[in-house]
Amino acid sequence: MFLSPLDQFEIKPIFSYSDTFMLSNYSIYLFIIFTIMWSFKYLLNNGSLAPNRFSLVIFSIYDTVLNMVKSQMGNQGGIYFPLMFTLFNFIIMANLVSMMPYSFAYSAQLVAIIFLSMMLWLGVTITGLAKHGWGFFALFVPTGTPLPLVPVLVMIELLSYSSRAMSLGLRLSANVLSGHLLMFMLGSLMLNLMSLSLVGFMGGFMPMAGVVMITMLEFAMSMIQGYVFCMLLCGYMKDALYLH
Numbered sequence: 001m002f003l004s005p006l007d008q009f010e011i012k013p014i015f016s017y018s019d020t021f022m023l024s025n026y027s028i029y030l031f032i033i034f035t036i037m038w039s040f041k042y043l044l045n046n047g048s049l050a051p052n053r054f055s056l057v058i059f060s061i062y063d064t065v066l067n068m069v070k071s072q073m074g075n076q077g078g079i080y081f082p083l084m085f086t087l088f089n090f091i092i093m094a095n096l097v098s099m100m101p102y103s104f105a106y107s108a109q110l111v112a113i114i115f116l117s118m119m120l121w122l123g124v125t126i127t128g129l130a131k132h133g134w135g136f137f138a139l140f141v142p143t144g145t146p147l148p149l150v151p152v153l154v155m156i157e158l159l160s161y162s163s164r165a166m167s168l169g170l171r172l173s174a175n176v177l178s179g180h181l182l183m184f185m186l187g188s189l190m191l192n193l194m195s196l197s198l199v200g201f202m203g204g205f206m207p208m209a210g211v212v213m214i215t216m217l218e219f220a221m222s223m224i225q226g227y228v229f230c231m232l233l234c235g236y237m238k239d240a241l242y243l244h
Helices: 005-009 025-038 040-044 053-097 110-140 147-194 198-203 205-242
Strands: 013-017 021-024
Touching: 021 025, 025 040, 025 053, 053 205, 110 147, 110 205, 147 205
Parallel strands: none
Antiparallel strands: 013 021
């Protein structure tokens, strides 16, 4: 039983051995996500040339991510397609697994998701420096800027660029966290109303309809957030590659 809406996001130990090894719900659900992703190739390899329904879904995701990478980064972005495809599937699987009842919302863990976004931001920065050298810092000076305004605009652009490290993961985590909290509170309201009286039982169908609609919206947002995360990362990578 959850004592508060935030209990579903807490990392709790499941098994420990002599203070040297601990298995938590965090590591278990992370293993489940990677297992599902690893099983894709076995589900695709059905021994037949004709595609099945699952393979059509994977091919649709493949085509969606490929078009996104090409539209954002052009031909130079093809080398980064495996990274974007893996991230897209990882975020979608993490969000969908968290929609299971009494599950654990991995995407709502601020530390893990912001750490992931910071590592990706650092990788984008290193890529830009490796490709352009000191010319990479021209990204912080907009074209046609008057000389007296250069220091001010450089500080603004630098602050904006640095905030990407946290905003990329914070956007994903905040959306998942708010959606799960809303579903939990509406579900609690529904149970409380239905347990009071017959009138309350009849009135509980209104928040039940809200829970159903919010659940459907959360399933859609689980996929949209994966697309938005990869779309923003492609945009950041485009800036590092083309400096505009």
